[in-house]
Amino acid sequence: MRRSRLAPTVALVVTAAVVVPAVVNVLTGLLTPEWSLRWGLLLGGVLVAGVVVLVYFEHYRARPAGPEVAGPIKRVAISSAGDDTMQLxxxxxxxxxxxxxxxQRRGWGAWTDVSVPGQPGYDVAATAPAHGRVDLLVADRAGGLWVRRRDRQGWREWDTIDGSTRLGPIIAVDIVHTGTSRLELYAVGEGYRLGHRWRRDGFPWSEWYDQxxxxxxxxxxxxxQGKPQCAVVDLxxxxxxxxxxxxxxxxxxxTGSAPVAISSLRGSSGHQEVFVVSESGEVSHRWKWHDDPWSEWYPMPSPDGVLVDIAAGTTSDGRLEIVGVDDHGGLWQRSFGEKVEWSDWRRVDAAVYGAAGRKLAP
Known part of the structure; x- marks a missing residue:
């Protein structure tokens, strides 16, 4: 943890503001008595002004105490309620x-830390059933599951979800609200089996079911239509x-290499789309409308970085967003809209500071 330098800096300068004028006052008094008081007041005033300037820069301009860099980004997830915003x-x-x-019209805000206390995360998923609400799911490095809700009153406390002895430690998760007060959770265990459980608002989670x-x-x-739509990449x-x-x-x-990460989105008018990242960082996608057949696979241009994970969402009707993370922890974004189809990949500045001044990502 970093500590604020404000208190020791002020103490040092205040001490100097007292000691230095006193010493100067004594020396000048021995040489030129009429200048003694004048020099003391002058130097004292300069050092007091220095204290004021340092207090300003330390307190108002410098970043307050907080944790060190959280490290490069490894996995990403998006939640969006179609209200011109999305949460990454x-x-x-x-x-x-x-x-x-x-x-959509203002760009990116600052990072905030919503970590599970004492439990480093491994994978993350989120869903936004309505404006102002987010359900967040985290798989920790011990294979456990944690869920948390944010509503108009802010974030609630973390709750744990019992694991499955059949799945083993969880290595990949996703979560979706089906629009009928029902929350669906799918998880991949260390043995590469897929499991599923759900709950309705105000009720406990169901048992685990093998998919x-x-x-x-x-x-x-x-x-x-109130039912989960599940996409999986296999070995x-x-x-x-x-x-x-x-x-x-x-x-x-x-692509010539195996897919390693998948994301999907639900657009308007029955639109479903799936995005896949391969081991070599290439992106492919395919889509369907209503009950029509799926399109063919189409490759996407790749950004400068080699992508290792991808997340997709919608910010408004007809506006699609995908965000990828590369092997150095860099973030990339690509947008689809009515006026312009798929934009070029653009780098998302990840080196931003949170509202409390903490550097949360490199």
Missing amino acids: FAVTENGSILERQYR TRINSRDVALTYR DKRVWFRGDKEWLDLGRPP
């Missing part, structure tokens, strides 16, 4: 959970999708 959540190298808001998918690597959720380089029917094989993305 990130897991850093040291396990901190950070949050940052993006406004029959083995060799799962990552999972992404949306919803349609065989394939992507699978399940709505209210059986699992559908979406095949392998058109």
